[in-house]
Structure formats: C-alpha cells, structure tokens
Amino acid sequence: MSDATPLRAQLAALPGGPGVYLYRDGADRVLYVGKAKSLRKRVLSYFQAPLRPDGSEDPEAPMRPRSGLHPKVGDLVARIARVEVFVTGTESEALILEANLVKRHRPPFNVRLRDDKSYPYIGISLDEEYPRVYFTRERHRRDRLYFGPFSSAYKVRDTLNLIGKIFPSRPCEGPEPGRPSGVPCLDYHIKRCLAPCVGYISREEYRGLIDQIIAFLSGRYRGLEEELERDMRAAAAAQEFERAAAIRNRLAAVRHLMERQSAAAEGARTLDVLGLAAQGDTANVQVLQVRDGVLQDRQSFFLDAAGAEDEATVLVQFAYEYYAMALAIPPLVVVERGSPAAADLEALLTDRRGSRVEVRAAERGEKRKLAELASRNARFALEQDRRRHEQARGRRREALAGLQAALGLPAPPARIECYDISNLGETYAVASMVVFEGGAPASAHYRTFTMRHEGGPDDFARMGEALGRRFRRLAEPDGDPSFAARPGLVVVDGGKGQLSAAVAAMRGAGAGDVPVVSLAKRQEEVFLPGRPDPLLLEDGSAPLRLLQHVRDEAHRFALRHHRGRRGRGMTTSVLDALPGVGPARKAALLRHFGSPERFLAASREELSAVPGLPPKVARDIYERLHKTAAPRDVPAGAVREGAWS
Numbered sequence: 001m002s003d004a005t006p007l008r009a010q011l012a013a014l015p016g017g018p019g020v021y022l023y024r025d026g027a028d029r030v031l032y033v034g035k036a037k038s039l040r041k042r043v044l045s046y047f048q049a050p051l052r053p054d055g056s057e058d059p060e061a062p063m064r065p066r067s068g069l070h071p072k073v074g075d076l077v078a079r080i081a082r083v084e085v086f087v088t089g090t091e092s093e094a095l096i097l098e099a100n101l102v103k104r105h106r107p108p109f110n111v112r113l114r115d116d117k118s119y120p121y122i123g124i125s126l127d128e129e130y131p132r133v134y135f136t137r138e139r140h141r142r143d144r145l146y147f148g149p150f151s152s153a154y155k156v157r158d159t160l161n162l163i164g165k166i167f168p169s170r171p172c173e174g175p176e177p178g179r180p181s182g183v184p185c186l187d188y189h190i191k192r193c194l195a196p197c198v199g200y201i202s203r204e205e206y207r208g209l210i211d212q213i214i215a216f217l218s219g220r221y222r223g224l225e226e227e228l229e230r231d232m233r234a235a236a237a238a239q240e241f242e243r244a245a246a247i248r249n250r251l252a253a254v255r256h257l258m259e260r261q262s263a264a265a266e267g268a269r270t271l272d273v274l275g276l277a278a279q280g281d282t283a284n285v286q287v288l289q290v291r292d293g294v295l296q297d298r299q300s301f302f303l304d305a306a307g308a309e310d311e312a313t314v315l316v317q318f319a320y321e322y323y324a325m326a327l328a329i330p331p332l333v334v335v336e337r338g339s340p341a342a343a344d345l346e347a348l349l350t351d352r353r354g355s356r357v358e359v360r361a362a363e364r365g366e367k368r369k370l371a372e373l374a375s376r377n378a379r380f381a382l383e384q385d386r387r388r389h390e391q392a393r394g395r396r397r398e399a400l401a402g403l404q405a406a407l408g409l410p411a412p413p414a415r416i417e418c419y420d421i422s423n424l425g426e427t428y429a430v431a432s433m434v435v436f437e438g439g440a441p442a443s444a445h446y447r448t449f450t451m452r453h454e455g456g457p458d459d460f461a462r463m464g465e466a467l468g469r470r471f472r473r474l475a476e477p478d479g480d481p482s483f484a485a486r487p488g489l490v491v492v493d494g495g496k497g498q499l500s501a502a503v504a505a506m507r508g509a510g511a512g513d514v515p516v517v518s519l520a521k522r523q524e525e526v527f528l529p530g531r532p533d534p535l536l537l538e539d540g541s542a543p544l545r546l547l548q549h550v551r552d553e554a555h556r557f558a559l560r561h562h563r564g565r566r567g568r569g570m571t572t573s574v575l576d577a578l579p580g581v582g583p584a585r586k587a588a589l590l591r592h593f594g595s596p597e598r599f600l601a602a603s604r605e606e607l608s609a610v611p612g613l614p615p616k617v618a619r620d621i622y623e624r625l626h627k628t629a630a631p632r633d634v635p636a637g638a639v640r641e642g643a644w645s
Contacts, residue, residue: 025079050396064078111304121137122160199592335362335371434446
C-alpha cells in the first residue's frame with residue numbers, strides 16, 4: 001500500500017451521500033468499481049487503522065484491510081493507493097454510472113465475463129467519419145459502441161442482415177468508405193448502402209441513420225418510430241418521394257418488430273430465467289429465454305473474479321452487464337434466490353426498457369423448475385469447463401516434458417520466447433517476440449521491434465539485432481517486466497543462418513547460457529547450436545505441435561505489425577505535397593472528389609468549385625498536378641489503395 005497520509009486524507013474527506021467509488025493502485029490502474037448509498041460508510045468498511053500497544057489508533061501507520069474480509073477482498077484492499085469518488089444525486093444514478101464505469105475500465109476485481117473476446121458482439125465505429133456496423137469478438141475500443149454478448153455468431157450475422165435491410169449503412173472496412181475507383185459498389189445497387197463514398201448522402205444524414213441503428217439495437221422502438229414518421233412526412237412535404245418511400249419501408253419494418261415484441265410481452269409467459277453455479281473464483285451463468293410460453297434459447301457465460309461475493313450478488317452483477325447491451329429486455333427476470341441488489345436491478349432494467357420490469361426470486365411452480373434447470377445446466381457447464389482446462393493443462397505439461405527430453409534441457413521450459421522477422425524487401429522490417437508461459441500464449445508479454453539494420457534485406461542481421469536488443473534489456477532493473485523475465489527456451493523462425501545470428505547476439509548480450517533452437521518451415525526441422533544435422537520430431541507429437549504453435553504465433557504477430565507499419569508508411573498522400581493544402585483543405589478535397597483518380601483528373605473549374613478552396617490555391621494545385629505526368633514533388637506511386645487519406 002502506498003504512503004499512509006494521502007490515503008488517510010482521502011478516506012477522511014469521503015462524503016456521506018450516494019455515489020460511485022473507484023479503487024486505484026500505485027500505477028493508477030482501476031482495481032474495482034462499486035456503488036454505495038453512503039460512500040463514506042461503504043469505503044471505510046474495507047479498512048481499519050492499526051492500533052498502538054495501548055489500544056489507541058496510530059495516525060502515522062498505513063491503513064490496512066479490515067479483519068474478517070474474504071482473502072480476495074483483502075488482497076484488493078492491500079493494493080489500494082488511491083480512492084476516487086463520483087457523487088450522484090440518487091442511488092439509481094449511482095447504479096447506472098457504476099455499470100458504465102465497469103464496462104469502460106474492466107477492473108480485475110469486479111465480476112466480469114471471462115475472456116469476452118470469445119463472445120460475439122455488434123460493433124459501431126463511432127470514431128470514424130462514416131461509422132460501420134460490424135461483427136466483432138473484441139470490445140476494447142472506448143470510442144466505439146458494442147451490443148451483446150450473443151450466444152452465437154449466427155445470431156449476430158442474422159441481426160446484421162436485418163439491420164442492413166432496414167438501415168443501409170456502409171459494409172466496407174477501414175476509416176474511409178469506398179474504393180479507389182471512386183464509383184459505388186454492388187451494395188449501393190442492391191440498396192444495402194447509401195454510398196457515402198461518392199457523396200450520395202451527407203455526413204449529417206448518415207450520422208442520423210447511425211443514431212437510428214443505435215436506437216434500434218437499444219430497443220428504443222417507440223422513439224425510433226416517431227422519428228421515422230417525422231422524417232417521412234418531411235421528405236414527402238419536400239417532394240423527395242424516393243427518400244420518403246425508403247423511410248416508409250424502414251418504418252414498416254420497425255412497426256412489425258414492435259408488434260412482435262408487444263405480442264410477446266402480452267403472452268402468459270415471457271421471461272428470462274438466470275441460473276448460476278460457482279466454484280472458487282469461476283462461475284457459470286445460464287440464461288434461459290422463454291418467449292410466449294416457449295423456451296426459445298439458452299445462453300451460457302463464464303465469469304471470473306466471482307469468489308469474493310455470494311452467489312445471489314454475483315448473479316445480479318452479471319445481469320447489470322448482460323442487460324446493459326442486450327437487444328431486448330423481457331418484462332420478467334427470474335433468479336433462483338433473492339438479493340438485496342435486485343431492487344436496484346429492477347430500476348435499471350425498467351429505465352432501459354421504458355416499461356415495468358420485475359426481478360423475482362423463483363419460489364414455486366414452473367418458474368422454480370425453470371430456475372433449477374438453469375442452475376443444473378450451469379453446474380454441468382462449469383464441470384465441463386473444469387475438465388477441459390485440466391485436459392489442456394495435461395497436454396501442455398506433456399508437451400513441455402517432451403521438449404525437455406528431445407532438446408536435452410535441464411528443466412521443462414516454463415517460459416518460451418519465439419522471434420520472427422517480417423519485411424517487404426528492404427522496407428518496413430519488423431521483428432516479433434511472442435511469449436508462452438506454461439505452454440500457453442501470454443499475450444500481455446508480446447513485443448515488437450522496428451528494425452534499425454540497413455544494408456539490404458538481411459534477415460540474419462535483423463534476427464541478431466532483435467535478439468541483441470531483447471537480451472540487453474534483461475539486466476535493466478526498472479525496465480519492461482516482459483524483458484526482465486529469463487526464458488527457459490528461445491525459438492527463432494528459420495534455419496541454421498538465423499540460429500547462428502541468434503546465438504551470436506545472445507552471447508554478445510550476456511545470455512549465452514539460455515537454450516536456443518530454430519524451426520525451419522520446409523520440413524519442420526529443429527536446429528540446435530553445434531549440431532550439424534537437424535532434429536526431426538515425430539510428426540503430430542505434442543512437442544512438435546507446441547513448437548509449431550509458438551512459431552506460427554510469432555509469424556502472425558510479426559506480419560500484423562509489419563502490415564500496420566507498411567500501411568502507415570504508404571499513407572503519404574499526394575495531397576501532402578501540394579501548395580496551400582493543410583488539414584482542413586485536405587479534408588475538403590477528400591469529401592468533394594472521393595477518390596485520387598477523380599481528383600487527379602479534375603479541371604481547374606472543378607478544383608475551384610471545392611468549398612473553402614480559394615481560386616489562387618485551386619490554380620496552384622492544378623498547375624502543380626499538370627506540370628508532368630508524375631509531378632516531381634509528389635512521390636511516385638503515392639496514388640494507390642491506402643494512400644488516399
């Protein structure tokens with residue numbers, strides 16, 4: 001824990017009203033987010049002041065975890081360096097703020113979906129000028145909006161297909177819509193896109209369409225219906241009959257969905273049933289979706305950091321996250337047992353649904369049977385998950401022991417590092433370092449190197465540079481923790497040449513005692529230092545599969561970094577070399593012409609027609625572009641896919 005005085009001062013100044021608190025560690029990372037009716041009472045309940053031998057409080061000693069806390073909570077309190085609070089007017093406001101902050105910071109001590117990359121989501125790229133609505137398994141971008149999780153990729157793609165029919169938005173990837181040709185693609189002609197790339201829809205109109213998609217995915221059908229009806233009447237009044245017809249079709253689709261939702265809500269049994277099973281810090285939640293009396297679907301989610309809370313609280317905390325991005329909320333949510341937090345959950349769901357939502361404990365009858373069914377499925381899923389992990393750990397132990405025996409290592413390599421080079425001839429050369437711990441990828445320790453070597457495409461020299469730079473950092477006391485760990489085995493992608501370069505570099509960096517091998521792709525040959533002939537591991541054996549996995553991961557990571565660097569290097573635009581063109585005018589030219597071909601073919605009159613471009617600048621641009629076929633000041637080959645930015 002940090003210095004006592006600042007933390008004591010923060011605790012002493014805590015307000016007594018409702019709000020949200022954030023616990024941060026010494027590196028200012030958010031450890032935990034919670035809400036409270038009284039911030040002061042709740043936060044102080046975690047701490048106690050040390051006492052002197054005479055029984056009086058010691059004001060100089062650091063605050064310590066209160067006795068009797070769950071070990072996991074005690075570990076949390078021991079790491080707190082700073083407390084940050086947000087005061088709210090009501091408990092409901094605190095509840096909503098807590099849900100948003102948990103979603104934003106993903107604190108390690110809050111109950112959370114395990115590895116949410118495995119769950120599919122619908123993403124909206126609000127950071128782009130013309131946002132995309134797309135399928136994703138990642139939701140780490142704070143400037144993007146996500147809806148889900150979904151139980152299957154099929155459901156996401158089905159929903160996206162429906163959205164594309166009702167709200168035609170651009171499907172093309174990348175920050176800029178369109179193609180280098182500067183003409184609309186097939187999606188425009190089949191009415192799945194409104195072609196913002198060629199200016200058929202303005203930025204403001206397109207953003208309005210995205211707002212409608214957000215309202216649709218959020219379940220705000222009534223407000224969306226009113227907006228669409230208003231837009232349709234305005235378009236008809238302006239005699240924009242084609243646009244009015246398109247809006248009419250969207251309105252009809254939304255009303256159809258509203259009718260279905262209404263019919264389901266009025267059904268005798270439309271509800272979600274939540275069941276949970278927990279074991280240690282891991283839990284599984286089953287969501288049974290009953291619609292109009294029929295069990296339509298079952299979703300399964302694994303949770304981490306669940307061990308410090310009782311099961312009823314964990315279930316409610318899961319519901320906060322699940323329903324925060326759910327596409328529909330039923331009028332009734334059934335849980336196996338009640339919780340004091342259920343009332344807060346009811347308030348949140350009611351506010352989001354726009355009508356009454358009841359959270360009820362299953363006490364008897366059919367709802368009790370459904371709750372027991374959900375819990376039984378949760379226990380089964382948890383047991384299957386435990387067995388799967390045990391089997392995976394067993395396979396990894398087998399592979400590591402096999403590597404030890406085959407390579408003559410003193411011990412199974414608990415940490416394996418693998419290196420690969422990716423380049424385009426002499427340009428954009430990068431090296432990757434991937435790390436496996438216990439036979440499994442440890443992606444937090446992955447690193448890349450931008451190559452400094454000059455003198456042609458020499459992968460041997462680049463491999464030596466990468467290994468030398470990595471192992472020189474081994475001795476840095478306050479450096480990157482990923483470089484501070486000593487590997488039990490180093491693997492390089494390549495043959496004898498790459499291995500020799502790696503050995504020389506590691507010896508030069510004082511790491512000559514670290515075991516190193518190379519793996520050649522052609523026949524999956526393993527080369528060892530000082531051994532002329534390669535080692536051929538049995539095809540399909542656990543040690544070879546592990547080496548292949550490590551090598552392929554290093555290749556993938558190097559290629560990803562190389563493509564990113566190459567893409568950034570190739571975005572040197574033809575516009576950057578033109579006189580009088582700054583960021584604002586560059587953006588105006590991009591919006592006006594849409595493609596480099598159309599810009600380069602523009603007449604002086606067409607350039608002068610660009611909004612915000614003075615006639616003199618337009619004339620200078622025209623003269624510069626038409627001096628030669630390839631202007632001296634414009635990089636040759638700058639006009640290519642990816643360069644128009």
